[in-house]
Amino acid sequence: xxxxxxxxxxxxxxxxxxxxxxxxxxxxxxxxxxxxxxxxxxxxxxxxxxxxxxxxxxxxxxxxxxxxxxxxxxxxxxxxxxxxxxxxxxxxxxxxxxxxxxxxxxxxxxxxxxxxxxxxxxxxxxxxxxxxxxxxxxxxxxxxxxxxxxxxxxxxxxxxxxxxxxxxxxxxxxxxxxxxxxxxxxxxxxxxxxxxxxxxxxxxxxxxxxxxxxxxxxxxxxxxxxxxxxxxxxxxxxxxxxxxxxxxxxxxxxxxxxxxxxxxxxxxxxxxxxxxxxxxxxxxxxxxxxxxxxxxxxxxxxxxxxxxxxxxxxxxxxxxxxxxxxxxxxxxxxxxxxxxxxxxxxxxxxxxxxxxxxxxxxxxxxxxxxxxxxxxxxxxxxxxxxxxxxxxxxxxxxxxxxxxxxxxxxxxxxxxxxxxxxxxxxxxxxxxxxxxxxxxxxxxxxxxxxx
Amino acid sequence: xxxxxxxxxxxxxxxxxxxxxxxxxxxxxxxxxxxxxxxxxxxxxxxxxxxxxxxxxxxxxxxxxxxxxxxxxxxxxxxxxxxxxxxxxxxxxxxxxxxxxxxxxxxxxxxxxxxxxxxxxxxxxxxxxxxxxxxxxxxxxxxxxxxxxxxxxxxxxxxxxxxxxxxxxxxxxxxxxxxxxxxxxxxxxxxxxxxxxxxxxxxxxxxxxxxxxxxxxxxxxxxxxxxxxxxxxxxxxxxxxxxxxxxxxxxxxxxxxxxxxxxxxxxxxxxxxxxxxxxxxxxxxxxxx
Numbered sequence: 005x006x007x008x009x010x011x012x013x014x015x016x017x018x019x020x021x022x023x024x025x026x027x028x029x030x031x032x033x034x035x036x037x038x039x040x041x042x043x044x045x046x047x048x049x050x051x052x053x054x055x056x057x058x059x060x061x062x063x064x065x066x067x068x069x070x071x072x073x074x075x076x077x078x079x080x081x082x083x084x085x086x087x088x089x090x091x092x093x094x095x096x097x098x099x100x101x102x103x104x105x106x107x108x109x110x111x112x113x114x115x116x117x118x119x120x121x122x123x124x125x126x127x128x129x130x131x132x133x134x135x136x137x138x139x140x141x142x143x144x145x146x147x148x149x150x151x152x153x154x155x156x157x158x159x160x161x162x163x164x165x166x167x168x169x170x171x172x173x174x175x176x177x178x179x180x181x182x183x184x185x186x187x188x189x190x191x192x193x194x195x196x197x198x199x200x201x202x203x204x205x206x207x208x209x210x211x212x213x214x215x216x217x218x219x220x221x222x223x224x225x226x227x228x229x230x231x232x233x234x235x236x237x238x239x240x241x242x243x244x245x246x247x248x249x250x251x252x253x254x255x256x257x258x259x260x261x262x263x264x265x266x267x268x269x270x271x272x273x274x275x276x277x278x279x280x281x282x283x284x285x286x287x288x289x290x291x292x293x294x295x296x297x298x299x300x301x302x303x304x305x306x307x308x309x310x311x312x313x314x315x316x317x318x319x320x321x322x323x324x325x326x327x328x329x330x331x332x333x334x335x336x337x338x339x340x341x342x343x344x345x346x347x348x349x350x351x352x353x354x355x356x357x358x359x360x361x362x363x364x365x366x367x368x369x370x371x372x373x374x375x376x377x378x379x380x381x382x383x384x385x386x387x388x389x390x391x392x393x394x395x396x397x398x399x400x401x402x403x404x405x406x407x408x409x410x411x412x413x414x415x416x417x418x419x420x421x422x423x424x425x426x427x428x429x430x431x432x433x434x435x436x437x438x439x440x441x442x443x444x445x446x447x448x449x450x451x452x453x454x455x
Numbered sequence: 456x457x458x459x460x461x462x463x464x465x466x467x468x469x470x471x472x473x474x475x476x477x478x479x480x481x482x483x484x485x486x487x488x489x490x491x492x493x494x495x496x497x498x499x500x501x502x503x504x505x506x507x508x509x510x511x512x513x514x515x516x517x518x519x520x521x522x523x524x525x526x527x528x529x530x531x532x533x534x535x536x537x538x539x540x541x542x543x544x545x546x547x548x549x550x551x552x553x554x555x556x557x558x559x560x561x562x563x564x565x566x567x568x569x570x571x572x573x574x575x576x577x578x579x580x581x582x583x584x585x586x587x588x589x590x591x592x593x594x595x596x597x598x599x600x601x602x603x604x605x606x607x608x609x610x611x612x613x614x615x616x617x618x619x620x621x622x623x624x625x626x627x628x629x630x631x632x633x634x635x636x637x638x639x640x641x642x643x644x645x646x647x648x649x650x651x652x653x654x655x656x657x658x659x660x661x662x663x664x665x666x667x668x669x670x671x672x673x674x675x676x677x678x679x680x681x682x683x684x685x686x687x688x689x690x691x692x693x694x695x696x697x698x699x700x701x702x703x704x705x706x707x708x709x710x711x712x713x714x715x716x717x718x719x720x721x722x723x724x725x726x727x728x729x730x731x732x733x734x735x736x737x738x739x740x741x742x743x744x
Binding site: 024110111112113114115116117118119120121122123124125126127128130136137139141142146149150153154155156157158159182 | 502
């Protein structure tokens with residue numbers, strides 16, 4: 005009798021779990037692939053014949069991109085074990101190189117693990133990149149079918165959803181036009197629309213939100229929320245945008261250098277992540293080469309104090325600056341550079357742009373070639389304490405993006421002087437402006453009160 | 456009892472991803488589930504190749520015609536290699552139509568990982584779909600070129616007094632086509648699997664296929680071959696197929712049953728090996744490409 009109970013419980017548990025990951029590991033080979041592999045292959049093969057362990061798995065080390073690795077092999081992911089329950093929306097966070105994308109790749113079967121295993125309950129679909137397989141010469145209609153089929157839908161399933169997809173993307177008039185004539189916005193919308201209508205039990209999303217305008221991003225987030233809340237599907241979501249993660253996800257997985265750090269409640273994990281990433285916070289740099297023809301490239305985002313030192317944590321009784329370094333590679337007029345300040349919990353608070361300082365003449369304002377460093381004081385008089393991040397981009401307003409800085413630069417403001425810090429009260433709202441309360445008049449209501 | 460119950464509970468997973476995969480387990484069921492994708496990919500191949508070209512699909516016909524013309528001038532007229540008494544156009548077209556199918560299938564499947572690395576890197580579907588779609592797309596192409604051959608063949612058959620003698624072996628045509636498809640698919644799978652690791656093979660392939668044509672009786676009849684080298688030509692599994700094809704439509708050429716059985720066995724073995732190797736490589740190739 006007792007045994008039966010245990011069995012039932014076990015059955016219930018495994019039914020309740022969408023994905024179970026056990027000791028998952030993925031090893032990559034660094035450097036030039038294709039040279040010397042024949043000798044390695046031979047070594048491996050001989051070792052296997054002699055019943056020994058693979059001679060190259062031993063020299064792998066954890067994936068720390070800051071220190072130069074000694075061996076040719078590196079663990080992009082090592083010994084990850086956790087369960088995802090059905091209906092959970094799981095955010096996967098960690099810095100670049102933490103193994104987030106590798107994990108998604110393994111889950112979506114794009115590549116296979118080196119060790120461990122993944123057990124899956126239900127159909128998985130991934131949005132590692134929307135629009136996979138889109139062919140520019142083919143019409144919107146043809147591409148919907150092709151793309152849907154690539155993602156695992158049958159023709160009949162796509163047919164049933166066709167109108168819905170076209171409607172969501174808002175391209176009714178152009179379904180029979182080759183997609184190369186689409187605007188980039190339409191292209192992305194169509195691609196996402198196909199993906200969003202896959203209806204898998206488990207949906208994997210990787211930074212789709214980096215594309216498209218704000219309105220479209222909102223729609224994608226909305227669709228994801230729909231998918232998880234209304235239909236009870238499981239979603240795995242990788243993003244650097246902590247606002248979106250805390251908004252959408254009920255639990256979070258935190259990876260560092262390919263190893264498991266923690267898994268649990270979103271708020272708890274995010275604050276753990278922010279705390280540890282702040283050790284090296286306050287600055288992000290991009291040394292990667294500009295792509296050919298790129299006009300502006302943002303190089304560095306820093307948070308500094310009065311004397312120009314990088315700070316990752318600062319009290320709000322001193323001055324704090326955002327410092328943006330950008331290379332103008334091709335001189336032209338009309339460039340704009342902006343940054344957005346986000347609060348971890350409340351999302352984007354505001355955007356500040358270069359053209360604000362000359363709203364009348366920015367169209368004619370020429371940025372000559374060279375390296376520019378801008379310093380912008382942050383308005384501490386209304387920011388509450390907490391974890392913040394800065395994201396920067398260069399644009400030609402209303403026309404195109406010139407560069408989008410890859411990382412958010414995290415930093416923490418410690419509130420030591422605002423009224424709520426002084427009184428210790430808890431208050432709602434994303435900002436805490438101190439406004440002047442003017443007493444206009446006082447009427448004596450004493451008589452009324454007495455009645 | 457309890458052990459059994461536990462194991463069924465563990466089998467609730469719809470899918471298990473692990474490093475070790477059985478190399479003999481071909482995902483044929485999955486391929487069948489993705490059959491719609493196969494035909495959409497074939498369609499894409501066509502749209503992609505012929506949109507915005509002036510002549511469009513006519514190129515499919517022009518190519519064998521111009522090549523045949525070239526062969527007639529160079530090999531028949533200048534070099535004086537005989538065509539077994541068959542009209543030159545028919546002789547070269549017969550060889551070329553078949554050879555093109557084989558060569559195109561082989562060339563395209565051999566680079567399937569390289570050509571589709573971006574798609575393969577982003578989304579999973581049974582990789583076997585890609586080479587299969589190439590075989591099907593080329594089959595359509597072959598069909599068009601074969602129709603061209605038929606038209607010219609009918610012209611010679613009814614409007615000229617040339618000595619072509621079609622016979623019942625024509626009925627084996629579907630078998631020849633399947634055989635070539637299997638052979639090129641198998642070879643393509645093997646080469647594509649190897650090229651993910653050893654890139655040099657791609658260079659070897661491009662001129663290898665060209666060279667192989669000269670080791671196949673495309674531009675010369677097998678009967679014109681000296682005994683000394685005949686054995687090498689016969690070792691090529693494509694030889695008996697092309698010869699049998701010529702024999703069936705034109706009445707010239709060597710119909711060798713032993714040769715056909717040899718080709719058949721070859722293509723089955725090559726296809727089996729190809730499928731196994733491909734199956735093994737496809738799961739991890741993203742890390743090496």
